[in-house]
Amino acid sequence: MENRKVTLSYEDGKSIDFPVLPGTLGPDVVDIRTFSKTGMFTFDPGFLATSACESKITFIDGDLGQLYYRGYPIEQLAEHSDFLESCYLLLNGELPNAEEKKNFDYTVLRHNMLHDQILSFFKGFRRDAHPMAVMVGVVGALSAFYHDSLDINDPHHREVSAFRLIAKVPTIAAQAYRYNKGLPFSYPKAGLTYAENFLHMMFSTPVSEYKVNPVLARALDRIFILHADHEQNASTSTVRLAGSSGANPFACIAAGIACLWGPSHGGANEAVLKMLDEIGSVDNVPAFMEGVKNKTHKLMGFGHRVYKNMDPRAKIMKQTCDEVLNELGLHNDPKFKLAMALEKIALEDPYFIERKLYPNVDFYSGIVLSAIGIPVSMFTPIFALARTVGWIAHWTEMIADPGMKIGRPRQLYTGAVRRDYVPVAERK
Ligand code: SDX
DSSP states (O other), X not given: OTTOEEEEEOTTSOEEXXXXXXXXXXXXXXXXXXXXXXXXXXXXXXGSSOOOOOOSSEEEETTTTEEEETTEEHHHHHHXXXXXXXXXXXHHXXXXXXXXXXXXXXXXXXXXXXXXXXXXXXXXXXXXXXXHHHHHHHHHHGGGTOGGGOOTTSHHHHHHHHHHHXXXXXXXXXXXXXXXXXXXXXXXXXXXXXXXXXXXXXXXXTTBOOOOOHHHHHHHHHHHHHHSOOSSOHHHHHHHHHHTTTOOHHHHHHHHHHXXXXXXXXXXXXXXXXXXXXXXXXXXXXXXHHHHHTTSSOOTTBOOSSOSXXXXXXXXXXXXXXHHHHHTTOTTOHHHHHHHXXXXXXXXXXXXXHTTOOBOTHHHHHHHHHHHTOOGGXXXXXXXXXXXXXXXXXXXXXXXXXXXXXXXXXXXXXSOOOOOOOOGGGOO
């Protein structure tokens, strides 16, 4: 239906119309860009019902538990694609042909080394610094090294920055781990895939050849695909807001990493493992659940602002968990068994059913990463390296839009009304 509208009616009989804009999928939106003519603002802390932008990149149907990257269901990409192909899709809008895929992979995999001076930044941190603190600092510092690709209005500069970030963030993450462990810095290796290289950079040592387990590398590549993008989540919105001021892409991605670190967002995978350690055994689940219901703590890895059904990524992550644990002979892994028991209990409990709380992407990811040998502190850095492509895709989509404006929300002010200064001698 063309030219749909909604009408705001006042008590005095006056009214104002606002156009309704249709999407290709999902809810239509009310265009309130002229709402200030009412003399009022809308009010939506946490953006529960607010679309901040128009986008063609990722679609989520929270009720049906569906996730599409450029229209392709995440289940099909997780099964048939690989991470770099999914990166190409998110950035360019279409799956690459054979030539395009070869060139894209070659370009990313030959830009994954770091300028040698960047390694000095790591040494400014204490050895026990959280790797996310290191990621925020070092990724932000990249803007000091790449002056030649910082004209954000030049599409070629945007493309060069995208390649540099997708290629170098895994190297930075792996060096943060090695610095924390007191290991010498490692370097990417030609001939390895993106996920194989990450495992190589994490676990290789100068004294022996590190042999990548292809099952683990494939599982990690799939985990990267699952975390690559998720429409306007908190960290992506942070990148968009930072980018709307014209800040350079490296600073914007550093801002996204900082936001992702929070336990309500990307830090949840680390929090799930800590929660499983605290619960310890299935016998302690009833007491833990009591604590959830009286709001002492949350069931980490459960719940989502958009999904009011199972997060489709959680289903794939659970299958991946099964594969990895079987490959490693850990199918009796107590943490996995506890997590499955916790999931079963929660999904049958009215408290969770009434609130439509289901496992999200973070519930099983920590168990898989643990089984692969990745320490808990590296879970969120891995989420960040995978999400870098999503952040860049959204940043590029926004910067390329000629109608882009700086993001500047307003507020409902409930503070003091105007009053005059009182000299200190006259104060009570
Ligand atoms: C990610 O946005 C994205 O797309 C994020 C992400 C991505 O890919 O970018 O999907 C990645 O961040 C996944 C979410 C990871 N976070 C966690 O697993 C942390 C635990 N989850 C919660 O903190 C919470 O569910 C949020 C933050 C994810 C969502 O919070 P909302 O949408 O603001 O929901 P809410 O806090 O208003 O909760 C509604 C009700 C409340 O109870 P009542 O006040 O109605 O009694 O549900 C309860 C909440 O207390 N609730 C939970 C709960 N999550 C919500 N109760 C127990 N355990 C939980 N995990």
